[in-house]
Amino acid sequence: xxxxxxxxxxxxxxxxxxxxxxxxxxxxxxxxxxxxxxxxxxxxxxxxxxxxxxxxxxxxxxxxxxxxxxxxxxxxxxxxxxxxxxxxxxxxxxxxxxxxxxxxxxxxxxxxxxxxxxxxxxxxxxxxxxxxxxxxxxxxxxxxxxxxxxxxxxxxxxxxxxxxxxxxxxxxxxxxxxxxxxxxxxxxxxxxxxxxxxxxxxxxxxxxxxxxxxxxxxxxxxxxxxxxxxxxxxxxxxxxxxxxxxxxxxxxxxxxxxxxxxxxxxxxxxxxxxxxxxxxxxxxxxxxxxxxxxxxxxxxxxxxxxxxxxxxxxxxxxxxxxxxxxxxxxxxxxxxxxxxxxxx
Numbered sequence: 001x002x003x004x005x006x007x008x009x010x011x012x013x014x015x016x017x018x019x020x021x022x023x024x025x026x027x028x029x030x031x032x033x034x035x036x037x038x039x040x041x042x043x044x045x046x047x048x049x050x051x052x053x054x055x056x057x058x059x060x061x062x063x064x065x066x067x068x069x070x071x072x073x074x075x076x077x078x079x080x081x082x083x084x085x086x087x088x089x090x091x092x093x094x095x096x097x098x099x100x101x102x103x104x105x106x107x108x109x110x111x112x113x114x115x116x117x118x119x120x121x122x123x124x125x126x127x128x129x130x131x132x133x134x135x136x137x138x139x140x141x142x143x144x145x146x147x148x149x150x151x152x153x154x155x156x157x158x159x160x161x162x163x164x165x166x167x168x169x170x171x172x173x174x175x176x177x178x179x180x181x182x183x184x185x186x187x188x189x190x191x192x193x194x195x196x197x198x199x200x201x202x203x204x205x206x207x208x209x210x211x212x213x214x215x216x217x218x219x220x221x222x223x224x225x226x227x228x229x230x231x232x233x234x235x236x237x238x239x240x241x242x243x244x245x246x247x248x249x250x251x252x253x254x255x256x257x258x259x260x261x262x263x264x265x266x267x268x269x270x271x272x273x274x275x276x277x278x279x280x281x282x283x284x285x286x287x288x289x290x291x292x293x294x295x296x297x298x299x300x301x302x303x304x305x306x307x308x309x310x311x312x313x314x315x316x317x318x319x320x321x322x323x324x325x326x327x328x329x330x331x332x333x334x335x336x337x338x339x340x341x342x343x344x
Contacts, residue, residue: 002193003244009131010186011329013073013336014306016176016292016299017065017153019056020344024048028169031162040169045262049172049287050341052155057091061175062151063104064342069177070105072336075147077106081137082148083113084130086122086291088320089154090115093209101151120258120319121193122291123152123176124327127315128191134180145182152176154290159205159217167219170261172287176295179336187330190245192237199229199322226319227264234318235271237326241314245328249273252328253311254302258318259283259293293317296339303337 025047029037041047052061062085070077083105085098098113107113112133118125130150137146153175162168202225207215234257242248255274257265259282269279282297289296294315298306305311310332318324 003240004128004132004191006128006131006189006191007135008182008184008186009135009189010181010183011331011334012179012181013069013334014176014178014295014299015065015069015072015336016174016296016339017061017068018050018174018286018339018341019052019061020342021051021053022048023051032165036165037169040165043263044170045281046170046283046287048285050174051157052173053344056155058087058089058153058155058175059091059097059101059104061155061173061342062153062177063101064340065175066101066105066149066151066177068340069149069179069336073179075179078108079144079147080107080149081111081140081146082130082134083107083111084116084126084133084148084150085113086116086118086126086150086152087154088117088119088122088290089156089158090117118323119154119290119321120260120293121317121321121323121325123294124191124315124317124325125193126150126152127178127189127327128193128325130180131189134182148180150178150180152291152295154292156219156290159219161218166223167221170288171219172289174286174289174292174296176292176299178295189327189329190241191325191327192241192244193325194233194237194323196233196322199225202226203320229322230264230268230318231271233322233324234268234316237324238272238314238316241326241328247312247328251312252278252314254278254280255314256280256294256297256302257316259286259297260288260319291317299337299339303339306332306334306337309333
């Protein structure tokens with residue numbers, strides 16, 4: 001495991017954005033039959049998902065989320081020093097989507113911008129990467145604290161076979177924007193990350209890139225292997241993060257884990273000692289939104305508490321790669337914490 005401490009970086013707000021189109025269990029019943037659709041919903045806890053429209057890219061979700069966040073905080077675009085874009089469904093092979101978003105948001109040309117190509121673990125990896133980079137910046141000439149935008153999202157529906165019942169009923173689309181700012185008084189964040197590339201073949205979209213340029217990207221997932229990996233690796237990573245933070249499970253106000261499957265989350269919650277009150281379940285109307293699932297769960301299920309005061313949260317993302325990342329952090333009160341649905 002790789003443990004890190006992030007000092008002096010505060011989260012100021014989070015906005016998640018969902019596309020307008022919704023597919024629910026009734027839509028799945030038309031493809032797979034009513035009995036199969038019912039069993040899938042019961043097994044996964046997923047009853048509906050927001051899906052991007054044809055031609056609607058991940059940046060088309062992330063930019064409105066970021067703009068709403070900047071407006072809500074009253075941050076001018078030129079006050080942002082760093083933009084980190086986390087996704088595995090980039091707008092195009094090159095340039096980096098972060099460069100396109102920098103221009104669309106009107107950020108200063110002096111702002112740094114780069115992509116991270118990660119999925120289920122990507123939000124926590126992004127917090128670590130964006131926070132570490134932000135903390136390394138020299139003080140601004142105008143005396144204003146350095147600021148960063150962390151954007152995380154995926155439009156996984158674009159790489160699904162709609163008739164593949166192993167993946168089509170599970171994945172939804174979303175993006176989230178998180179505002180970070182240097183603050184010497186901010187409580188430290190403790191981060192643990194890990195990787196096991198042996199798991200790559202079990203959750204993969206092999207086509208569309210340099211290895212198989214003539215094949216369309218289509219998501220393949222071996223759910224049994226994903227489940228086994230999660231229960232094998234994630235409890236230890238969470239325990240290590242809590243120990244490094246000096247916390248026990250009882251000290252955590254909310255466990256916000258990657259929202260992939262309700263049964264898996266409940267099993268994992270039991271293994272890490274989370275009570276039903278501590279464990280956040282926010283996937284029924286969204287499904288698995290990959291890198292956006294953790295921040296979307298925060299804005300969807302924990303927003304009122306995060307706006308009201310400080311919460312001790314344990315955030316953990318895990319999956320494709322295999323890759324996993326966990327952070328113990330005290331968040332709040334947040335000036336902005338909301339989920340928006342974009343117009344059709």
